[in-house]
Amino acid sequence: MEWETVIGLEVHAQLATKSKIFSGASTQFGELPNTTACAIDLGFPGVLPVLNLEAVVMAIKFGLGIEATIPHQSVFARKNYFYPDLPKGYQISQFELPVVKRGFIDIVLDKDTTKRINITRAHLEEDAGKSLHENWSAQTGIDLNRAGIPLLEIVSEPEMRSSKEAVAYLKAIHTLVRYLDICDGNMQEGSFRCDANVSVRPRGQTAFGTRTELKNINSFRYVERAIQVEVERQINLLEEGGKIIQETRLYDPDKNETRTMRAKEEANDYRYFPDPDLLPLVITDEWIASIRQTLPELPQQKLKRLIDQYGLSAYDATILTSSKEMAAFYETAVSASNQPKLAANWIISELLGALNKANLDITTSPVSALELGKLVSYIADNILSGKLAKIVLEALWEKEGDIDTIIAKRGLKQITDTATIEKMVDDLIVAHPEQVAAYRAGKEKLFGFFVGQAMKSSNGAINPEQLNQILKQKLA
DSSP states (O other): OOEEEEEEEEEEEEOOOSBOSSSSOBOOTTOOTTSSOOTTTTTOTTOOOOOOHHHHHHHHHHHHHTTOBOOSEEOEEEEEOOOTTOTTSEEEEEOSSOSEEEEEEEEEOSSSOEEEEEEEEEEEEEOOOEEEOTTOSSOOEEEOTTTTOEEEEEEEOSOBOSHHHHHHHHHHHHHHHHHTTSOOOOTTTTSEEEEEEEEEEETTOOSOOOOEEEEEEOSHHHHHHHHHHHHHHHHHHHHTTOOOOOEEEEEETTTTEEEEEEEOSSOOOOOOEEOTTSOOEEOOHHHHHHHHTTOOOOHHHHHHHHHHHHOOOHHHHHHHTSSHHHHHHHHHHHHHHSOHHHHHHIIIIIIHHHHHHTTOOGGGOSSOHHHHHHHHHHHHTTSSOHHHHHHHHHHHHTTOOOHHHHHHHHTOOOBOOHHHHHHHHHHHHHHOHHHHHHHHTTOGGGHHHHHHHHHHHTTTOBOHHHHHHHHHHHHO
């Protein structure tokens, strides 16, 4: 049987406020356990929550970024459940009336394909504490520093049909929240994580299959692998005559498998009800308009501008707008070179490849945007060939000096003098009479042999266009 995968993601983005959502306690990461949790976070009797206005502003910014509806009124609710790292016995969240409703985000799947993923809602809530199992024998430690950390939970429609689409969507959300400066996107610290709801159904069937929920995945690579593993598990189970159980599962990256965390035969009844300590949140059109004025150029806007202004493909523009820092690097390189397409090629093909290999990102690149721009301009002006430029790029990476110093030191300037190239081609023809005769007899593929020999003898310094033109003339 041919199966179709159905995926929906719940993304938890930690909002970049300095204090928690309902208390003045610090949100600083990495402090000693239980040192940034105050009486409100600990759920002491008699304490009252006070809403952090900045968290609301950030949620509205996100809503505007996905062209969503911002309701004029939203309500905080108590989500009741017991867990050791939830001191109050309930989590303050939003249920029927969230702060953001019905938006969308477009994802790029390859060079020619885009897809719109609808977003059901985004709501504000507080994070719970953290259970610690390492270094404890038959016990669990509880760190409540994260209790009360402001989260924006972003819930997609179940419209993704592969792990590739899920990762593209997750990256698009990650990019957006970082452009908006509402989340630092640090997945290692838990600032950006997701739960994946995964099911399969026979292709052509409209009803959804039974879903499982993969909890707290904190890397793009693990999201892709976890979904692939779970899809394969579900298909194998169904084809063997088994039944999918609605449950919460964890992904084990070491064993590359998912395993049961807790059964979930039916949707949990959290007994939501409006929090009596918090008034309804009222958002006016004037407030929304004032926040809209503070928005930066958003990823989709920047992507469209780069395509229109610089003639880039959607695929290249998507890579170059994957972060604010990447886009700024590219536009600086373009301003230094006036070569938008060539600069894009060198950033994507050469620089990003080197950065990935060295486990660095664009913010820690050993080669600056101005240096790369100047290098690209030297290629465009025929001062350097592509091969020589790669040598210069490596030298820039190793901090051997500026571009001109490297070129002079290594003798890398491209040969563009016509008389010099003609002399080298004449010598080449004299040295290879058999190949010349064969070429003139019709074996035109030998042209590549002559180009290779010329480049080898000049250490790649000859201008390729001039070489091809002179070779053709001489060999004819």
